[in-house]
Amino acid sequence: MKLGTLCYIENNNKTLMLHRIKKQNDIHEGNWIGLGGKIENGESPEECVIREINEESGLILKEPKLRGILTFPSFANDDDWYVYLYTATEFEGELRDSDEGVLKWIDNDKLLDLPMSQGDKLFLxxxxxxxxxxxxxxYENSILIDYDLTINA
Structure with a gap:
């Protein structure tokens, strides 16, 4: 089982997205995604999302808001992934290049036009x-075959 975070940062009706085109053997290659990553030992999900956003973008999040928990059974290398999903509107710092792809502010009304995993379009x-x-x-072979949604208050 793997634990991770994912965050969508909004500013001026745009969302910061990462076009995954730089890493070798990347399961997300070619897709646009939010920012985040694996939770390290001893780290809370909030600490992880703040660290990952800073590492990937140079931005420092202020008060990320937990919005959901995503489960991906047997997703990558047959590992189950549990992902804490966040949004944020408060941050400081200057955007810098990412080792994982190209960062770009995308108009919110254009997000779903981007190439991304089928599940991402649903949870966005x-x-x-x-x-x-x-x-x-x-997912089977990168194709979404089933999903289940539980809405909490």
């Missing part, structure tokens, strides 16, 4: 509809 919509939710996404 849910971020607009629900305060907090839990979802499970089942």
């Amino acid at each position: 919509k849910w971020l607009k509809e629900y305060n907090i939710f839990s979802a499970k996404f089942v």
Whole structure:
């Protein structure tokens, strides 16, 4: 089991996205995604998302908001992934290049036009509809074959 974080940062009706085109053997290669990564030993999800955003973008998050928990059974290398999903609007610092891809502020009304995993398109919509939710996404060969959504207050 792997634990991770994922964050979508919004500013002026745009969302910061990462186009994954730089890493070798990247399961997300060619897709646009939010920023985040693996939780390290002894680290809380909040500490992880703040660290990962800073490492990947140079930005320092202020008060990331937990919005959901995403479950991906047997996702990469047959590992189950549990991902804490965050949004943020408060940050400081200057955007810098990422080792993992190209960072770009995308107009919110254009997000779903980007190449991304099928599940990402679903939970990006849910971020607009629900305060907090839990979802499970089942993929086979990078194709979404099933999902389940639980809406919390």
